[in-house]
Amino acid sequence: MPDLAAPFARACLALDLMRIDPSLGGLRIVARAGPVRDRLAQRLVSADQRPIRLHPSMDDEALFGGLDVAATLAAGAPVMRAGRLAAQGLFLLPMAERIPPALAARLGAALEGGPERMIVAFDESAEDEDGPPAALSDRLGFCVDLSDVGLADAVAPPPGDLAAARLRLRHILTPPDLPQSLAELCAAFGVAGARAPLFALRAARASAAMNDRQITDADIETAAALTLAHRATRSPEPSAPEEEAPEEPRPELESEPRT
Amino acid sequence: MKTPFPFSAIVGQEEMKLAMILTAVDPSIGGVLAFGDRGTGKSTAVRALAALLPPITKVAGCPVNAETRADVPDWAGLETFEEITAPTPVIDLPLGAGEDRVTGALDIEKALTQGIRAFEPGLLARANRGYLYIDEVNLLEDHIVDLLLDVAQSGENVVEREGLSIRHAARFVLVGSGNPEEGELRPQLLDRFGLSVEVESPRDIDTRVEVIRRRDAYDRDHAAFMLRWQAEDAAIRERIVTGRGGLAGLEPSDRVLHDVAGLCIALGSDGLRGELTLLKAARAYAAWRDDTAITRTHVRAVAPMALRHRLRRDPLDDSGSGTRVQRLMDEVLA
Numbered sequence: 097m098p099d100l101a102a103p104f105a106r107a108c109l110a111l112d113l114m115r116i117d118p119s120l121g122g123l124r125i126v127a128r129a130g131p132v133r134d135r136l137a138q139r140l141v142s143a144d145q146r147p148i149r150l151h152p153s154m155d156d157e158a159l160f161g162g163l164d165v166a167a168t169l170a171a172g173a174p175v176m177r178a179g180r181l182a183a184q185g186l187f188l189l190p191m192a193e194r195i196p197p198a199l200a201a202r203l204g205a206a207l208e209g210g211p212e213r214m215i216v217a218f219d220e221s222a223e224d225e226d227g228p229p230a231a232l233s234d235r236l237g238f239c240v241d242l243s244d245v246g247l248a249d250a251v252a253p254p255p256g257d258l259a260a261a262r263l264r265l266r267h268i269l270t271p272p273d274l275p276q277s278l279a280e281l282c283a284a285f286g287v288a289g290a291r292a293p294l295f296a297l298r299a300a301r302a303s304a305a306m307n308d309r310q311i312t313d314a315d316i317e318t319a320a321a322l323t324l325a326h327r328a329t330r331s332p333e334p335s336a337p338e339e340e341a342p343e344e345p346r347p348e349l350e351s352e353p354r355t
Numbered sequence: 356m357k358t359p360f361p362f363s364a365i366v367g368q369e370e371m372k373l374a375m376i377l378t379a380v381d382p383s384i385g386g387v388l389a390f391g392d393r394g395t396g397k398s399t400a401v402r403a404l405a406a407l408l409p410p411i412t413k414v415a416g417c418p419v420n421a422e423t424r425a426d427v428p429d430w431a432g433l434e435t436f437e438e439i440t441a442p443t444p445v446i447d448l449p450l451g452a453g454e455d456r457v458t459g460a461l462d463i464e465k466a467l468t469q470g471i472r473a474f475e476p477g478l479l480a481r482a483n484r485g486y487l488y489i490d491e492v493n494l495l496e497d498h499i500v501d502l503l504l505d506v507a508q509s510g511e512n513v514v515e516r517e518g519l520s521i522r523h524a525a526r527f528v529l530v531g532s533g534n535p536e537e538g539e540l541r542p543q544l545l546d547r548f549g550l551s552v553e554v555e556s557p558r559d560i561d562t563r564v565e566v567i568r569r570r571d572a573y574d575r576d577h578a579a580f581m582l583r584w585q586a587e588d589a590a591i592r593e594r595i596v597t598g599r600g601g602l603a604g605l606e607p608s609d610r611v612l613h614d615v616a617g618l619c620i621a622l623g624s625d626g627l628r629g630e631l632t633l634l635k636a637a638r639a640y641a642a643w644r645d646d647t648a649i650t651r652t653h654v655r656a657v658a659p660m661a662l663r664h665r666l667r668r669d670p671l672d673d674s675g676s677g678t679r680v681q682r683l684m685d686e687v688l689a
Contacts, residue, residue, distance in 0.1 A: 275567035
């Protein structure tokens with residue numbers, strides 16, 4: 097079992113899981129460009145697959161294709177050019193925080209239904225900036241923050257046999273009480289929407305397939321850490337210690353005229 | 356491609372499902388606007404509706420899905436007029452689609468390669484007699500939304516550009532969905548949608564569990580799951596067809612008309628669009644339930660979805676629009 101506390105190992109695991117089940121949608125990596133991120137990007141390139149690069153200002157013609165005017169004029173017959181989204185497989189989206197909402201909506205739609213597509217989004221937003229639009233990030237199963245990872249900690253676990261795991265996936269059963277516990281978990285952490293628990297369920301099944309077993313508690317923990325943790329909007333315990341400073345007498349505003 | 360998730364298997368979201376069914380019973384109600392949380396099955400419901408709708412008869416190869424030979428436009432250039440049965444079209448309108456793609460424009464291919472001026476029909480032509488779906492409608496440019504609503508209302512698409520002068524039938528139900536976090540739709544556009552529903556994530560655990568279970572079954576055991584829900588979808592389809600037949604026989608009584616008008620006056624809505632939509636929705640609801648007369652119950656049931664987007668904004672009242680319509684009903688229909 098890879099160490100889930102290490103963000104880099106978590107990111108690698110997420111990549112493996114979504115290769116086993118592409119309906120997990122993708123992965124958002126919060127990190128600036130640098131050697132750590134480059135090392136992760138290397139892992140995206142597998143023997144049979146190279147990620148297709150997208151960029152934040154692509155227009156419809158680049159995405160969906162269109163008439164190739166030069167070739168049409170030369171050939172005297174309409175020649176169409178395929179867009180990037182005609183392909184399937186893994187897409188890489190750098191500067192994901194810069195994409196306009198319309199593009200996010202289109203990429204989000206491309207992830208749903210139809211052929212298998214996954215998006216790895218590099219979110220380079222500064223601390224006070226918003227990440228990519230929710231129309232996209234809501235449809236990516238995973239999110240890992242690599243911004244505080246040093247190069248020494250960026251140790252990638254050896255990749256497992258993903259092709260074999262893919263074949264095993266359809267034989268993994270869903271434990272009858274798992275939907276219940278996932279729904280309760282989501283409610284406790286204030287995770288809205290139906291996508292999150294479904295991502296968690298798929299991740300648990302993919303994790304079990306990778307380890308060649310039926311779903312165990314360890315798989316569920318892994319899945320929850322990877323798919324639910326970043327969506328939490330509140331802490332589950334109502335008795336959690338409040339981070340409020342002890343009441344201090346506030347200096348009254350009127351009594352302190354600024355000069 | 357996988358068959359879409361069955362309509363009848365969507366857990367909860369009764370109001371959204373009802374609104375879509377009502378437009379299938381009576382397409383003249385106008386569009387449906389579904390606003391709400393992410394991941395609540397808005398797009399799923401539209402895709403499911405496409406699979407559920409009764410098929411239409413159309414002339415094969417006709418760009419505007421004409422029903423008979425007489426309706427096929429000249430510019431289509433058809434030589435054979437074979438009538439076939441086809442699924443009701445449900446067309447996706449992608450964000451950022453330009454006006455030329457929506458209304459249709461000069462066929463550049465033909466212009467370049469054959470030097471002739473021909474019309475290339477757009478999405479409005481393809482959506483004729485069916486549905487046009489826009490996800491994230493609040494992100495669509497205003498002039499496109501305005502154009503869509505105009506065409507949806509008039510039932511005719513008029514193209515005057517690039518030396519073309521074309522008009523063709525474009526009767527469709529506009530379905531828009533969106534997330535209010537990304538911005539509201541302008542009120543000028545809002546009230547031109549027939550019905551409006553608010554979609555929320557289910558609050559109770561049991562509903563959520565059922566959502567997960569069904570979706571998981573759909574993913575893993577697709578064939579069996581589809582088979583399981585096929586009969587339920589067929590039952591809805593039959594009720595829609597029956598309902599369409601029953602519409603004509605449903606005349607509103609004076610009392611119902613008074614209720615409808617009273618509600619809209621209390622609401623302070625401009626024009627008569629509110630009244631007409633409310634009446635049509637109540638009639639479609641009665642037809643859907645196979646009732647023999649329109650009563651106050653029907654008006655009550657559909658009033659929130661027919662009126663909530665027509666309320667004036669009241670800065671002193673921040674209760675939800677659904678609650679405000681409910682309160683109005685309690686006063687007027689007491």
